[in-house]
Amino acid sequence: MGDKHIDELSGVETTGHEWDGITELNNPMPRWWLWTFYATVVWALAYTIAYPAWPMISSATTGVLGYSSRADVKNELAAAEQAKSAYVQAVKAKSVGEILADDKLRQFATAAGSAAFKVNCIQCHASGAQGSPGFPNLNDDEWLWGGSIDQIYKTIGHGVRFDGDENTHASEMPAFADILEPKQITEVAAYVASLSGTADTPELVPGGAKVFADNCAACHGDNAKGNKELGAPDLSDAIALYASGQAAIASQVRHPKHGVMPAWGARLGDVNVKELAIFVHSLGGGE
Amino acid sequence: MLDERQVERLEVTAVNSAKTRQPLYTARQKVFPKRASGRFRQFKWLVMLVTLGIYYLTPWLRWDRGPFAPDQAVLLDIANRRFYFFFIEIWPQEFFYVAGLLVMAGIGLFLVTSTVGRAWCGYTCPQTVWVDLFLVVERGIEGDRNARIKLDSAPWSFAKIWKRMTKHAIWLVIAVATGGAWIFYFADAPTLLGQFITGEAEAVAYITVAILTATTYAFGGLMREQVCTYMCPWPRIQAAMLDENSLTVTYNDWRGEPRSRHAKKAAAEGFSVGDCVDCNACVAVCPMGIDIRDGQQLECITCALCIDACDGVMDKIGKERGLISYATLADYQSNMTIAIDPATRAIDPARVRDADGKLDKGISHFHIRRLFRPRTFVYAGAWGLVGLGLLIALLSRDRLDINVLQDRNPQYVVLSNGSIRNGYTVKLLNMVPEPRSFELSIEGLPGAVMSVVGIDQQETRSITIEAEPDKLKTVRVYVRQPRDQLSQGQGFSFVVADRAGAERDVYAAKFNVPETLR
Numbered sequence: 001m002g003d004k005h006i007d008e009l010s011g012v013e014t015t016g017h018e019w020d021g022i023t024e025l026n027n028p029m030p031r032w033w034l035w036t037f038y039a040t041v042v043w044a045l046a047y048t049i050a051y052p053a054w055p056m057i058s059s060a061t062t063g064v065l066g067y068s069s070r071a072d073v074k075n076e077l078a079a080a081e082q083a084k085s086a087y088v089q090a091v092k093a094k095s096v097g098e099i100l101a102d103d104k105l106r107q108f109a110t111a112a113g114s115a116a117f118k119v120n121c122i123q124c125h126a127s128g129a130q131g132s133p134g135f136p137n138l139n140d141d142e143w144l145w146g147g148s149i150d151q152i153y154k155t156i157g158h159g160v161r162f163d164g165d166e167n168t169h170a171s172e173m174p175a176f177a178d179i180l181e182p183k184q185i186t187e188v189a190a191y192v193a194s195l196s197g198t199a200d201t202p203e204l205v206p207g208g209a210k211v212f213a214d215n216c217a218a219c220h221g222d223n224a225k226g227n228k229e230l231g232a233p234d235l236s237d238a239i240a241l242y243a244s245g246q247a248a249i250a251s252q253v254r255h256p257k258h259g260v261m262p263a264w265g266a267r268l269g270d271v272n273v274k275e276l277a278i279f280v281h282s283l284g285g286g287e
Numbered sequence: 288m289l290d291e292r293q294v295e296r297l298e299v300t301a302v303n304s305a306k307t308r309q310p311l312y313t314a315r316q317k318v319f320p321k322r323a324s325g326r327f328r329q330f331k332w333l334v335m336l337v338t339l340g341i342y343y344l345t346p347w348l349r350w351d352r353g354p355f356a357p358d359q360a361v362l363l364d365i366a367n368r369r370f371y372f373f374f375i376e377i378w379p380q381e382f383f384y385v386a387g388l389l390v391m392a393g394i395g396l397f398l399v400t401s402t403v404g405r406a407w408c409g410y411t412c413p414q415t416v417w418v419d420l421f422l423v424v425e426r427g428i429e430g431d432r433n434a435r436i437k438l439d440s441a442p443w444s445f446a447k448i449w450k451r452m453t454k455h456a457i458w459l460v461i462a463v464a465t466g467g468a469w470i471f472y473f474a475d476a477p478t479l480l481g482q483f484i485t486g487e488a489e490a491v492a493y494i495t496v497a498i499l500t501a502t503t504y505a506f507g508g509l510m511r512e513q514v515c516t517y518m519c520p521w522p523r524i525q526a527a528m529l530d531e532n533s534l535t536v537t538y539n540d541w542r543g544e545p546r547s548r549h550a551k552k553a554a555a556e557g558f559s560v561g562d563c564v565d566c567n568a569c570v571a572v573c574p575m576g577i578d579i580r581d582g583q584q585l586e587c588i589t590c591a592l593c594i595d596a597c598d599g600v601m602d603k604i605g606k607e608r609g610l611i612s613y614a615t616l617a618d619y620q621s622n623m624t625i626a627i628d629p630a631t632r633a634i635d636p637a638r639v640r641d642a643d644g645k646l647d648k649g650i651s652h653f654h655i656r657r658l659f660r661p662r663t664f665v666y667a668g669a670w671g672l673v674g675l676g677l678l679i680a681l682l683s684r685d686r687l688d689i690n691v692l693q694d695r696n697p698q699y700v701v702l703s704n705g706s707i708r709n710g711y712t713v714k715l716l717n718m719v720p721e722p723r724s725f726e727l728s729i730e731g732l733p734g735a736v737m738s739v740v741g742i743d744q745q746e747t748r749s750i751t752i753e754a755e756p757d758k759l760k761t762v763r764v765y766v767r768q769p770r771d772q773l774s775q776g777q778g779f780s781f782v783v784a785d786r787a788g789a790e791r792d793v794y795a796a797k798f799n800v801p802e803t804l805r
């Protein structure tokens with residue numbers, strides 16, 4: 001050490017490293033590079049003082065600026081809440097009918113309802129609200145419990161055949177296997193199927209019509225158009241909740257299946273239920 | 288007329304010329320450009336006035352667009368995603384106009400560079416313009432070249448501190464004004480100025496001004512020629528666009544060499560001497576710190592101030608102007624061929640002069656014809672084509688547009704009476720700053736009717752939709768077709784038409800029906 005190796009040609013000091021007779025020049029750094037390097041060192045040190053950086057035993061330094069990404073998220077969420085609070089207050093204060101009539105408020109409620117629907121409803125009603133056997137399609141124009149905005153609002157809020165809510169839609173269809181003769185059930189199934197043009201045994205239809213008038217018309221109506229007060233479906237249209245066809249109808253007459261929907265008012269709160277009602281109403285079948 | 292010895296010789300070293308340039312790890316050697324005067328200096332003042340004027344004043348120009356749009360002539364409204372340029376308003380999807388302008392700027396740069404060399408660098412580049420402006424301030428406070436050198440080497444005194452502080456303070460004011468002008472392009476200028484002064488403007492405004500102040504001050508005041516030499520890629524790119532017919536600032540050594548401070552004496556002793564009196568005026572005025580007599584070099588921004596300086600000297604000693612001039616490489620080489628003595632391989636200035644001492648007839652001078660050559664025609668043609676295309680696109684563009692997104696989940700809905708319904712999200716673009724009433728209708732799809740969410744109306748084939756000025760109107764549309772007409776084909780059109788005018792747009796849509804019913 002101590003010996004300076006000077007390259008003869010350039011007059012520049014070398015590092016003393018040699019490979020196959022080639023030595024490495026030891027030129028100084030360009031000034032701009034050096035100053036940039038110093039600046040980054042200063043920046044890095046200042047950064048670790050200003051911001052959370054150094055790991056300690058159980059936590060880390062918090063930095064003199066007191067920055068935290070969690071606080072940031074909290075602030076952003078609070079700001080988002082603040083930004084929509086005017087709308088939320090309006091939704092809270094107004095009836096669903098009034099919300100529907102207000103263009104801006106309806107758009108807000110539809111978007112919020114769409115989000116709530118994706119979290120709470122698609123498990124049964126499917127992501128496009130098209131339902132599946134036993135779970136009604138919310139896009140169409142047939143409503144078991146009514147398709148006006150107030151009726152939809154009530155149905156979502158109080159549920160269907162839900163034990164925990166005394167205002168829930170409670171009516172059920174009796175199991176006719178205990179009431180009617182098997183032949184009568186076959187006849188009435190043929191009659192109901194004929195209403196939407198799918199009867200397998202047309203010769204049974206006249207007999208079925210009589211069975212229907214005696215046993216079914218009380219709830220489903222004389223012309224089988226249903227009764228929304230009782231949740232009795234319209235049997236004459238092209239839409240079937242469980243399945244169409246004479247055999248499926250006969251099975252439903254014998255031992256009816258009954259869907260259950262929770263009362264969402266208690267779970268989600270009134271604002272969310274209103275938003276959901278507006279959203280469902282907007283799907284195309286709202287009356 | 289002065290004798291060449293009466294021309295003051297300036298003590299100046301071309302610190303950035305290849306011969307004297309220091310390695311990068313040594314400190315920068317300062318350049319103290321002397322004030323030049325002449326045609327090109329005049330022209331550069333004019334360019335500076337125009338470019339700075341455009342930059343500072345444009346945001347303050349007003350342009351009436353009615354009550355529903357801002358009245359600022361040039362405005363980049365990022366928040367609302369609109370760009371206003373006098374009578375043109377573009378939406379984000381029309382940004383290709385700006386891309387087209389950039390293509391034109393690129394081709395334009397090729398065109399300019401292939402004809403008049405690095406004119407962009409020398410006259411219009413912001414770096415050049417602002418350095419010029421900063422130098423005006425420096426000269427005004429510290430004096431011209433010699434006074435500045437003296438001040439720079441003087442020990443610190445009250446006078447020196449005072450001058451330096453004043454200079455840097457004015458530089459900072461210019462820098463703040465530069466950064467300040469920038470933000471006015473992005474918001475209503477008078478409003479923003481008020482907010483900015485009272486501290487109510489957005490943080491991004493202050494940050495932008497701070498950054499641009501810092502860069503303007505550092506680049507224009509402190510770094511100057513280093514920005515062009517070390518940081519800027521243009522010198523490398525532009526040099527590649529030059530050819531032998533491009534004009535560059537050239538020292539005509541075929542008439543200048545051998546340079547001599549003692550021409551008369553040398554001539555009397557039988558030496559042949561050129562026109563250059565080696566007064567260094569060209570070096571002293573150079574803002575890049577180079578010596579143009581070394582030939583073309585990367586550092587030269589072709590600001591032509593050395594031409595002014597040299598022309599002044601040539602006038603004084605009664606020689607023709609143009610010892611340093613804009614010349615093409617072709618002309619220069621042709622003249623060099625004449626000047627070089629084949630026997631000695633040295634320049635003999637006598638060979639370019641006739642018996643009367645005038646420049647020989649065989650000497651090539653720049654001719655305007657040189658501008659018209661295949662290369663420039665191709666550039667000009669491409670530039671014009673892009674421009675024409677943009678113009679046609681601009682004049683024929685739609686101000687009413689329709690976009691349709693069809694529901695995919697569910698693809699269709701069976702209704703109680705058996706008819707099939709499809710849902711669509713229809714976006715109507717009202718691209719003019721006034722409210723308009725649109726007629727949305729369906730064409731084709733027999734028997735089909737539609738309804739719009741939020742508009743309480745019977746199902747129909749045509750519906751009126753009110754659109755807000757300069758906004759996108761989104762509506763949910765349900766189209767329903769009776770079951771007995773389903774087989775009649777699934778393609779149809781959404782048509783939107785301005786009820787008050789002739790403008791209309793069509794979207795070819797599809798109607799989904801269950802496979803079993805097709």
